Structure formats: structure tokens, C-alpha cells
């Protein structure tokens with residue numbers, strides 16, 4: 001179950017001290033993959049104890065102050081740097097509270113909310129309001145990315161310096177690219193000055209105007225409107241050039257095409273601070289997996305070819321791609337029922353991300369445990385400059401997930417999320433999040 005904010009019913013809720021006993025701790029931030037008991041006190045990681053030491057040192061604890069993690073992995077809380085929480089304006093599909101609960105169910109302890117809300121998050125006043133709302137309603141840490149341009153209209157820059165001062169963690173017009181290259185350059189200059197990452201949704205709107213299926217054999221056969229890989233890669237290459245010009249830290253959202261991976265590799269060879277993320281659905285699925293015209297598989301960018309899917313997995317393992325992010329994009333049933341052409345693009349992903357990546361990559365030997373946790377926790381913490389997160393070192397925030405790596409389960413048709421537009425509904429997955437802790441408090445338990 002998921003405990004909503006303010007209803008601290010879980011273990012450790014009262015005493016503030018908790019022991020996660022018997023699990024395999026995987027923490028790339030300290031190059032650790034070993035059996036340890038994790039002692040939590042006052043919302044922080046207090047110590048990682050060798051199992052024999054824990055018994056002597058940690059007595060007496062009440063039964064309620066222990067989590068039995070035997071057979072499980074204990075990892076730093078997952079951090080999703082690409083979530084559409086839909087508040088304000090899209091509350092029929094998701095709210096900050098329900099997005100946070102879905103996150104908790106998926107092992108995520110921190111999420112970065114995208115600014116393509118209604119209205120767009122483009123002012124410090126709205127940011128302050130949403131921060132206060134998240135503080136009150138959300139059971140995980142919610143951070144906010146602010147819009148690069150006013151209303152995400154690509155006409156005038158938003159006040160990036162004031163948004164940064166108000167606590168924005170990234171700058172992006174996600175949902176679309178900043179089309180005007182000169183404006184993108186200035187947004188990057190401001191982001192660099194403010195020490196923020198600029199996240200680009202790489203899509204040339206002219207090239208993608210034809211539709212939202214991958215320009216390949218599957219969509220051709222079905223007669224769907226198509227968008228070519230070059231719509232993504234052309235903007236990725238443009239922005240890599242702008243990152244070199246401005247010195248800005250650039251992050252490419254939801255990379256889907258193998259050519260964009262090559263662009264990213266080239267940028268890294270040049271020593272630029274450019275990174276990229278990939279979604280679980282692009283890692284797990286390709287154009288051939290879209291059943292008919294099922295709008296729950298309509299995503300922007302689209303599911304591409306097998307070669308792309310496989311290149312993304314290879315790039316995640318070798319570090320060309322840095323992060324796994326869900327691009328969690330809830331839509332109400334009615335919106336998705338409008339048919340392929342009319343339905344909005346996007347799928348939910350928070351509750352299935354870890355299990356999908358485990359099933360499709362880790363258990364098939366395509367992704368190491370270390371890279372799995374790096375891409376879902378340590379790297380996003382570093383990129384977003386979260387100094388007390390993404391690690392289980394003593395003194396860090398006690399944000400953690402306990403994962404049963406081989407547990408088989410069937411993804412239900414209904415979700416903790418307010419929406420259920422998932423391509424994985426009904427799928428059989430291997431690996432399940434059993435506990436999620438935020439600041440030492442259990443916010444999800446199975």
C-alpha cells in the first residue's frame with residue numbers, strides 16, 4: 001500500500017529509527033554491492049553495518065522498527081527527472097499528490113516535475129505556490145523544472161535567474177523544443193550562469209508535423225502519420241553545438257533514435273557536459289510492438305525500430321546514455337479513447353519503470369546492477385545537484401527502495417496513478433518494489 005502524506009502508519013514512522021535488515025545493498029556512489037544492514041536515524045542514513053555487527057550494535061529495536069530485506073536489493077531512492085505531474089490544469093489526469101504516490105509505488109523518492117502545465121510554470125510566483133503544495137500533499141520529494149520561454153511559446157525568455165533563485169532545478173520547454181536557435185542559445189547562457197541544466201525535448205516541429213509514429217515499416221503498413229529520426233537528431237546536434245558555444249550543461253530528454261545516441265557519443269568525445277536519458281518504454285519496446293492503433297502506445301518521441309531499441313540499451317550500459325527517466329505522462333481515459341490520430345501522446349511509467357528495466361535488461365544480462373542504479377538514482381542526483389540524495393552513505397537523506405529482484409508479478413489494469421495509459425498493463429514482469437522510504441519514513445510497502 002501507499003501511505004499518503006501525513007498518515008505515517010509505516011515502520012519507523014514514530015521512533016525515527018529503523019533497520020533495513022538482510023538485503024544486498026547496491027550503491028554505485030560508494031562502489032558498494034554487498035550484504036549490509038542499513039541503520040536509519042532521524043531521517044538520515046546512520047550506518048551500513050555488516051550483518052554480524054548489526055545485531056550487537058542495534059538492540060533493542062522493536063519489531064516495528066525493522067524491515068526484513070532478505071533476498072532483496074536495498075538501493076538509494078530512485079530519482080525520476082522527467083515526470084508530468086499535470087498540476088496545475090490537468091488534475092483530471094494526475095495531481096502532485098497522486099504522482100507522488102505513483103512514484104512511491106515505483107521506488108521513486110524524488111521526481112522532477114515538468115513545466116508544461118496549464119498555465120506553464122514560468123514564474124517564480126507559480127513555482128513558490130507549487131513548491132508549497134507539493135510540500136503539503138506529496139509523499140515523495142517533488143522538484144520543479146521551469147519553462148525556458150514564457151508560456152512555452154518560444155517567443156520570449158522566462159526570467160531564468162529569478163526562477164533559479166526561487167528553486168527551479170532545471171530549465172526546459174519540454175513537450176516541445178525551443179525552436180528558435182538564437183532563443184535556445186540565450187536560454188542556455190542564462191541556465192549556465194545560474195548553474196542549472198538545460199533539458200531539451202529534441203524535436204524539429206516541421207519534420208515531425210506528419211504524425212507521431214516512427215517513420216518505418218510498421219507505421220507505413222498501417223498508414224499512420226510518421227515522424228523521422230532526423231526530427232530528433234537534428235535538434236540534438238544543434239543543441240550540442242549550442243552547449244559548446246555557451247558552456248551550458250545540456251541534457252537530452254527521452255532519446256529514442258540510434259542516430260541521437262551517436263550524436264551524444266560525439267558530444268562526450270568532445271568533452272562537453274552533455275548527457276541523455278532514455279525511457280523504460282523505449283528500452284523495452286519497438287515499432288513492431290504497437291498493437292494496431294492502440295493509443296496507449298502513442299508516445300512522443302515514438303517507439304522506433306529494433307535497431308534503435310537495442311542501441312539504446314547498449315548505450316545505457318556503456319554510459320553514453322546516463323539516465324533512465326519515465327516521461328510519466330498521464331492522460332484521462334477519455335483522451336486516450338479518442339483514437340490514434342486524436343489521442344494525446346504519452347504513457348505513464350512511474351509504477352513500472354524499475355520492473356520493466358529489470359525484466360528487459362538486467363535479467364537478460366544487458367545492464368549491470370550498478371548501471372541500473374546509477375541511471376535511476378546516482379546520476380540524476382548529480383545532474384540536479386542534489387547533494388544529500390542518490391546515495392546511501394552515512395549522513396545522506398534516508399531515501400531508499402527495497403526491491404525484490406526476482407519477484408514475478410502482473411501489472412494490474414488500474415494504477416496508483418490517477419491515469420492508466422500504460423503499454424505495460426497486464427504485462428508479466430520480474431522484479432518488484434517492496435518498500436519505499438523517504439527521509440526514513442515508509443511511504444510504500446507491499
Ligand SMILES: [Zn+2]
Nearest residue numbers: 174175201253
Ligand atoms: Zn518531452
